[in-house]
Amino acid sequence: MTESNTIQATVQSIIDALKDKPGALLPILHGVQDTLGYVPSDSVPAIAKALQLSRAEVHGVISFYHYFRDTPPGKHTIHLCRAESCQAMGGKDLEKHVKERLGIDYHETTADGKFSLEPVYCLGNCACSPAIQIDKEVYGRVSADSFETIINESEALA
């Protein structure tokens, strides 16, 4: 089976499991992104067909939500909080440092494919600002130094 066929089969099994829920589109998109790391654009026709929507409607939903992505992410995704509380505690300096350290801007992935960088508007960790999230782990009171330790640990896990 080709890689594309495997992806289609995975997507179809997620669709089959969730399509009868009321308002099934977001649960399906989450299911696909949780499994594949992104929502491939060639999965759109199958999702649209199952939910009796147009492809444009499905595409419109994917593009509306910041969380859904249509390209594969790096091995780890770093979400860096840009919101006010983090700004009050040096978030902008951290943002600058992270971008320089990784050599990428928001919505980009490092050349070695290890890290993707995404902005986030609040992680609810405002009592421990500035905050970042790597994959599902949240880190608080992050400094340039502690960021180094954190990503070295993540790289070691990679």
Added chain:
Amino acid sequence: MSFTIYVPCDSSAISLGANRIATAIANEAAKRNISITIIRNGSRGLFWLEPLVEVLTSAGRIAYGPVQVSDVTSLFDAKFYEGGDHLLALGLTEELEYLKKQDRLTFARIGKTDPVSLEDYINNEGYKGLTHALNQTQADIVKAVTDSGLRGRGGAAFPTGIKWNTVLNTPSEQKYIICNADEGDSGTFSDRMVMEGDPFVLIEGMTIAGIAVGATQGYIYLRVEYPHAHIALNTAIQKAYEAGYLGDDIQGSGKAFHLEVRLGAGAYVCGEETSLMESLEGKRGLVRFKPPLPAISGLFGKPTVVNNVISLASVPIILDKGGDYYRDFGMGRSRGTLPLQLAGNIKRTGLVEVAFGMTLRELLYDFGGGSASGRPIKAVQVGGPLGAYLPESQFDTPLDYEAFAANWTVLGHGGVVAFDDTANMAELARYNMEFCAVESCGKCTPCRIGSTRGYEVMDEIIAGQALDKNIPLLRDLCNTLLNGSLCALGGMTPYPVLSALNHFPKDFGIDDQANTAV
């Protein structure tokens, strides 16, 4: 003899190393042949002391914090598991001034119990509200909530009882309860703490709401940025089903209520109730026109209660102790308590649940201890990214919906973010416009396009270009947003922008005299 040690599982505590500390404590205890039980409790909300480790002694629970992995050996040397003295020892947790001065009603259990233990929940007053509700008529339940004076804690402060009453009196085969758990405001984390630290209280509140208005299906619309809350809620929901607290026959009453968590996908605007319902229906989160009100035609066109996490989590204590009990806290038309969240540049950040009426200054200095940097606090943004910045001259405003509204400020969801004197308010105003541009759903032109024009104008103002033209232009733009947007995103972005301009004109390159108020 076995010792009981508490290490929080709250995601903020984890973000500071709580998981590693729990492991280190377990390993050290095994090495020393000491029998311990580690309970992963919710956070007490004293975040400057997190990770806060507690041990159970005959005198009560004794706190140690902030604990780092490197402290674990010396804690064992000091026999902390028996309450031994140590540099990090803080004494009895319940006697800590920060906690003792609070009125913890909604947060009564949080930090004390194992969040996903139904047994713990029931042993600590849990499900007493539901038991009372099951013996009352629907109208009486709604009346108790109305009598309590509870107003929507998400920010809009609409009376919860009136909303419930509308849904109760709108006949329909199917009705819904939605919990708005899309807590996107910067500086807020009280919803997260409830969902991670006491998920059963939210489940109980939603169940009571369902019984009260005749809804059999509930959805918790949870933001995807809260993975720990997601796990805690799903675990608790499963246990509630197993114990007959959810399902087709709740505790043998013949009444049904089902509950499911649905994840958002990183759109701030989906915290707006109509946009949230569009999202739950599987669509782009575009704001709907009102009327019809969601209480009459909401999710899938059916009568729907949409309440914030804190509103729903306050319902069990109201049903348990009565509307009067809750109403006796507070001032004016703001009844009960508000869980305030102290964040940003503050020395003692944390969760402060108090009756309405305390001043902002007391919160910032008596609780917060002033800025974390030790520099003067220049401005405080209350109520999230759509809330105004308050200068020092407004710090004596009491925390009360009406007192804030009178200042053209908002209390919102109770988030308080402090900035020291290094903050540039023009840069922040630019950020507020940019945030609106990033998060606008695009339905209303003033919000969709005006926000982009807004940060472009702010770029020129920050560069000092044509201020005599650009400042009036910014005001004009804010006026258009304020009056020409359907929801609070476009309609309230002018609050932070104009308050920054009005109170801190120097940061915009103009002097006080040249600046005219709104």
